[in-house]
Amino acid sequence: MWDLFQAHGSLRVVHACARLMDLTDAQPPRPILPLPDALTPCLRAAMHALDD
Numbered sequence: 750m751w752d753l754f755q756a757h758g759s760l761r762v763v764h765a766c767a768r769l770m771d772l773t774d775a776q777p778p779r780p781i782l783p784l785p786d787a788l789t790p791c792l793r794a795a796m797h798a799l800d801d
Contacts, residue, residue, distance in 0.1 A: 750795040757784055765792055 753762045764777045765784040769792065776783050784792065 750799060753788070753792060753795055757788070762792065765789075766796060769793065769796065 750762070758781070760781060761777055761784050764773075764775070765788075767773045767775075769789070
């Protein structure tokens with residue numbers, strides 16, 4: 750998770766996590782862009798690693 754925070758910004762990553770957990774459908778405030786969909790598998794893997 751820290752690697753994603755560092756590479757893409759913690760606010761972007763936290764927003765994406767909340768969306769994957771169905772906690773919100775909000776996007777990050779502009780001018781911050783959401784994470785690209787291509788990073789979803791990496792984000793899911795990082796979230797799963799936190800469950801262990």
